[in-house]
Amino acid sequence: xxxxxxxxxxxxxxxxxxxxxxxxxxxxxxxxxxxxxxxxxxxxxxxxxxxxxxxxxxxxxxxxxxxxxxxxxxxxxxxxxxxxxxxxxxxxxxxxxxxxxxxxxxxxxxxxxxxxxxxxxx
Numbered sequence: 001x002x003x004x005x006x007x008x009x010x011x012x013x014x015x016x017x018x019x020x021x022x023x024x025x026x027x028x029x030x031x032x033x034x035x036x037x038x039x040x041x042x043x044x045x046x047x048x049x050x051x052x053x054x055x056x057x058x059x060x061x062x063x064x065x066x067x068x069x070x071x072x073x074x075x076x077x078x079x080x081x082x083x084x085x086x087x088x089x090x091x092x093x094x095x096x097x098x099x100x101x102x103x104x105x106x107x108x109x110x111x112x113x114x115x116x117x118x119x120x121x122x
Contacts, residue, residue, distance in 0.1 A: 016103075068087060069096075102118060
């Protein structure tokens, strides 16, 4: 197992995921977690992945990340094609995956110093 030292000037990072609970280095969360390139922000949009729509996401994408990762909960779910297209039309890549994988992918991309946002449903 490869161990990496955490960077002390790191911003908010994901420590672990288990169904229903996302643990960040600032505490545990049982509601949707929205991370913008190392900062946690409030998300007043859809409370479940199934209710998510473009109007919920659009205001959060003003600064145009390279990629938006959407954690769909315990199980992988497919992002509707029209929603994917609307986000892609803004010049932003979007990937939906199970939340455990979304947490891991977000951390890897942050380590690579990429501009990444993550919307993760527990």
